[in-house]
Amino acid sequence: MRITALAGGVGGARFVRGLRHHLDATPGLGEAEVTVVANTGDDITLFGLRVSPDVDTLLYTLGGGVEEQQGWGRAEETHRVQAELAAYGALPQWFTLGDRDLGTHIIRSQWLGQGLTPSQVTARLAGRWGLPERRITLLPMTDDPVETHVVVADGEREAAIHFQEWWVRHGASLPAHRFVVAGLDRAAPAPGVLEAVRDADVVLLPPSNPVVSVGIVLGVPGVREALRETAAPVVGVSPLISGRPVRGHADACLRAIGVPESAAGVAGLYEDLLDAWLVDAADADTTLPRARVAVHDEPLLMSDVAAAGRIAAHALRLAEG
Amino acid sequence: MRITALAGGVGGARFVRGLRHHLDATPGLGEAEVTVVANTGDDITLFGLRVSPDVDTLLYTLGGGVEEQQGWGRAEETHRVQAELAAYGALPQWFTLGDRDLGTHIIRSQWLGQGLTPSQVTARLAGRWGLPERRITLLPMTDDPVETHVVVADGEREAAIHFQEWWVRHGASLPAHRFVVAGLDRAAPAPGVLEAVRDADVVLLPPSNPVVSVGIVLGVPGVREALRETAAPVVGVSPLISGRPVRGHADACLRAIGVPESAAGVAGLYEDLLDAWLVDAADADTTLPRARVAVHDEPLLMSDVAAAGRIAAHALRLAEG
Numbered sequence: 001m002r003i004t005a006l007a008g009g010v011g012g013a014r015f016v017r018g019l020r021h022h023l024d025a026t027p028g029l030g031e032a033e034v035t036v037v038a039n040t041g042d043d044i045t046l047f048g049l050r051v052s053p054d055v056d057t058l059l060y061t062l063g064g065g066v067e068e069q070q071g072w073g074r075a076e077e078t079h080r081v082q083a084e085l086a087a088y089g090a091l092p093q094w095f096t097l098g099d100r101d102l103g104t105h106i107i108r109s110q111w112l113g114q115g116l117t118p119s120q121v122t123a124r125l126a127g128r129w130g131l132p133e134r135r136i137t138l139l140p141m142t143d144d145p146v147e148t149h150v151v152v153a154d155g156e157r158e159a160a161i162h163f164q165e166w167w168v169r170h171g172a173s174l175p176a177h178r179f180v181v182a183g184l185d186r187a188a189p190a191p192g193v194l195e196a197v198r199d200a201d202v203v204l205l206p207p208s209n210p211v212v213s214v215g216i217v218l219g220v221p222g223v224r225e226a227l228r229e230t231a232a233p234v235v236g237v238s239p240l241i242s243g244r245p246v247r248g249h250a251d252a253c254l255r256a257i258g259v260p261e262s263a264a265g266v267a268g269l270y271e272d273l274l275d276a277w278l279v280d281a282a283d284a285d286t287t288l289p290r291a292r293v294a295v296h297d298e299p300l301l302m303s304d305v306a307a308a309g310r311i312a313a314h315a316l317r318l319a320e321g
Numbered sequence: 322m323r324i325t326a327l328a329g330g331v332g333g334a335r336f337v338r339g340l341r342h343h344l345d346a347t348p349g350l351g352e353a354e355v356t357v358v359a360n361t362g363d364d365i366t367l368f369g370l371r372v373s374p375d376v377d378t379l380l381y382t383l384g385g386g387v388e389e390q391q392g393w394g395r396a397e398e399t400h401r402v403q404a405e406l407a408a409y410g411a412l413p414q415w416f417t418l419g420d421r422d423l424g425t426h427i428i429r430s431q432w433l434g435q436g437l438t439p440s441q442v443t444a445r446l447a448g449r450w451g452l453p454e455r456r457i458t459l460l461p462m463t464d465d466p467v468e469t470h471v472v473v474a475d476g477e478r479e480a481a482i483h484f485q486e487w488w489v490r491h492g493a494s495l496p497a498h499r500f501v502v503a504g505l506d507r508a509a510p511a512p513g514v515l516e517a518v519r520d521a522d523v524v525l526l527p528p529s530n531p532v533v534s535v536g537i538v539l540g541v542p543g544v545r546e547a548l549r550e551t552a553a554p555v556v557g558v559s560p561l562i563s564g565r566p567v568r569g570h571a572d573a574c575l576r577a578i579g580v581p582e583s584a585a586g587v588a589g590l591y592e593d594l595l596d597a598w599l600v601d602a603a604d605a606d607t608t609l610p611r612a613r614v615a616v617h618d619e620p621l622l623m624s625d626v627a628a629a630g631r632i633a634a635h636a637l638r639l640a641e642g
């Protein structure tokens with residue numbers, strides 16, 4: 001079985017980890033191959049180093065190195081380099097760069113500087129984290145530079161700030177007028193991305209942010225069409241419960257693009273490609289014109305690996321019938 | 322009073338720190354301005370980051386952040402980033418990169434990437450370390466790329482390896498056939514370097530490595546001529562005692578260029594510009610055709626700041642008469 005998931009950071013990573021846990025624990029499914037297509041629209045260059053937050057969160061979570069409570073960054077992290085950068089007056093300081101995490105950014109930047117593509121770099125990083133042995137292939141959505149910016153009010157005028165500044169520095173509290181995704185319309189899917197969608201037996205949309213994570217991946221020219229055209233069933237998991245995101249700021253993102261903050265609202269963004277949609281019992285009244293809706297039999301929360309595994313298992317059952 | 326010193330790493334840094342200590346402790350000398358012209362020939366790019374070992378040792382030593390026993394690197398250092406780089410299989414691992422130290426390399430690389438010159442970067446770094454307040458101006462010898470390579474035997478043939486690989490990885494134990502200093506003949510003195518020599522009241526040659534530190538600085542076109550022509554007395558301190566370097570591998574470097582491993586041998590390298598030469602009592606029999614020789618009244622060891630200060634004070638007295 002070949003399973004392909006489009007993923008952002010924490011939610012996507014926890015979902016895929018649960019999926020892999022479920023597959024490995026289920027007779028006959030251990031050989032299934034999982035391909036993750038990661039959002040790279042929130043990549044950012046800090047202190048001259050290229051940071052790819054969603055890819056890193058996927059690497060650390062799937063490779064067993066994540067800070068579990070936080071959901072991103074490295075376990076047992078320290079921040080001695082960043083303290084030095086601050087002492088030198090280097091900005092910005094609102095983005096946390098742990099020492100262990102910096103090892104990833106430094107080696108990524110070196111490899112990119114040597115001419116490797118983001119795909120090649122990601123494959124090397126994934127090797128260190130043991131993803132191939134876990135039958136997980138991690139692909140960036142594109143090798144082209146894409147950066148999500150957020151248009152916000154700046155007095156009487158508008159200003160565009162990097163997504164990370166809006167998300168991390170401002171906690172998505174500045175009302176977003178719209179998102180401008182630099183480079184997205186010219187981006188080519190990274191090698192293997194379209195094939196992973198076309199040749200999949202199941203395509204999953206984890207409970208990642210529908211606007212700035214999954215939405216960006218779907219915005220890479222060709223990807224959305226591949227999801228529409230694939231013979232594989234496309235099953236999604238709602239990132240909202242009773243209109244509120246389990247974590248992150250999906251509500252603020254939906255508001256910015258004028259989409260109802262609800263499980264149905266999110267599903268509407270996937271209307272042209274979705275076959276089934278898994279929601280929390282609180283959203284049991286969700287009806288969709290084109291996709292089946294299923295209600296999970298416990299809270300739709302990835303509170304631990306096993307719970308995430310049960311959500312993934314439910315999504316796979318929906319794909320079957 | 323304006324004092325200019327040409328310096329390498331540990332020896333140069335400890336000497337200048339002692340000099341500053343002496344000046345500040347001596348009535349009427351506290352206002353003296355010290356300019357240090359630092360060797361940048363042993364700079365190296367590691368993991369895409371630009372490392373300038375002698376400049377960093379000067380910054381940390383003069384700024385109070387050095388690991389005192391070791392003589393280089395940062396106090397209370399950790400190596401968590403380097404452990405990550407190793408986990409990613411990144412090479413080389415023979416060069417120690419501490420976490421705090423990496424803060425310097427990252428910000429230097431960022432600033433260089435933004436188009437700042439090494440001089441401008443060094444001035445910014447020196448600002449953080451309080452050098453201007455201490456009346457110390459730190460200048461790189463040049464803003465042009467210069468890299469010292471060491472030609473060694475490679476089976477029947479010869480191979481050139483980076484100076485740091487020879488010095489750090491091999492502990493200078495591979496016999497050096499010769500040094501090849503890439504870029505040195507085309508390098509221009511950094512802004513202020515020639516002026517610092519020409520306008521000085523005293524020029525000091527600390528007990529730095531005469532071949533790969535002071536020798537490289539003197540090799541920047543125009544610098545040697547400036548030392549010859551300056552009206553200021555030029556006073557040097559021997560880096561050898563009884564033919565052996567106090568630290569480092571000056572003996573191996575002298576051997577490579579066919580110069581006697583002695584206080585007189587080193588002074589011979591400076592013959593055209595030296596007015597006085599300070600040696601240890603063990604080398605009291607040193608005679609030089611053109612320069613006065615003085616014997617220090619205690620071991621010529623910079624065992625602490627005060628001892629280094631007494632050596633510097635002796636050098637200043639030699640400059641006077």
